[in-house]
Amino acid sequence: MENRLRVLRAERGWSQSDLAQQLDVSRQSVNAIETGRYDPSLPLAFRIARLFGAPIEAIFSDSGA
Amino acid sequence: MTFHISRSRAERAYLLRLAGSMGAFILVLLIVRQWFKSSEPPAGAWLYAAAILPALPILGAIGAVGRYLVEETDEYQRALLIRAVLWATGAALAAATVRDFLIEYAHVSPFESGFVFFVFCIALGVAQVAIRLVERT
Numbered sequence: 001m002e003n004r005l006r007v008l009r010a011e012r013g014w015s016q017s018d019l020a021q022q023l024d025v026s027r028q029s030v031n032a033i034e035t036g037r038y039d040p041s042l043p044l045a046f047r048i049a050r051l052f053g054a055p056i057e058a059i060f061s062d063s064g065a
Numbered sequence: 066m067t068f069h070i071s072r073s074r075a076e077r078a079y080l081l082r083l084a085g086s087m088g089a090f091i092l093v094l095l096i097v098r099q100w101f102k103s104s105e106p107p108a109g110a111w112l113y114a115a116a117i118l119p120a121l122p123i124l125g126a127i128g129a130v131g132r133y134l135v136e137e138t139d140e141y142q143r144a145l146l147i148r149a150v151l152w153a154t155g156a157a158l159a160a161a162t163v164r165d166f167l168i169e170y171a172h173v174s175p176f177e178s179g180f181v182f183f184v185f186c187i188a189l190g191v192a193q194v195a196i197r198l199v200e201r202t
Contacts, residue, residue, distance in 0.1 A: 037200060
């Protein structure tokens, strides 16, 4: 799965730590999601989408599609 | 170069419970060993109770791992620990299997009590470090 998390975060000038704090996860988690090493669960993906005010499909996309 | 290790509340509670269990294990083991060496070693029902006593803190340590998995709200950190626990469980199972056959057919002397748990702990530590290193690459 691919995502635009790094781009969206950079647009807002947030560090990984800033984003991690707002999502109530560790900075390592944000890094793992951004680099595609970890695919978040649906509840966390919804939390990310809500935070950026965008639908999930605008942030995450199926790389195999 | 500075290293900053941030730990979640669940992880801090886990480490505290684990340290408590290990401390209790050493204390109980020392007391029980003294009891068995004393002029009045446990007998009857007390024999079984005393023999089981050192296992209780180990069960507490295993429970602490399980409780951490329930309490950790960071799903990525939880996933990493689950992977490490699976590796450690596999290593402990493999070690117990080999030990059993060595005792059965090679008649080697019985291993120290807590051998399987010791293997589990070592494997858990190694797996956690290895998984973190792989995740960084």
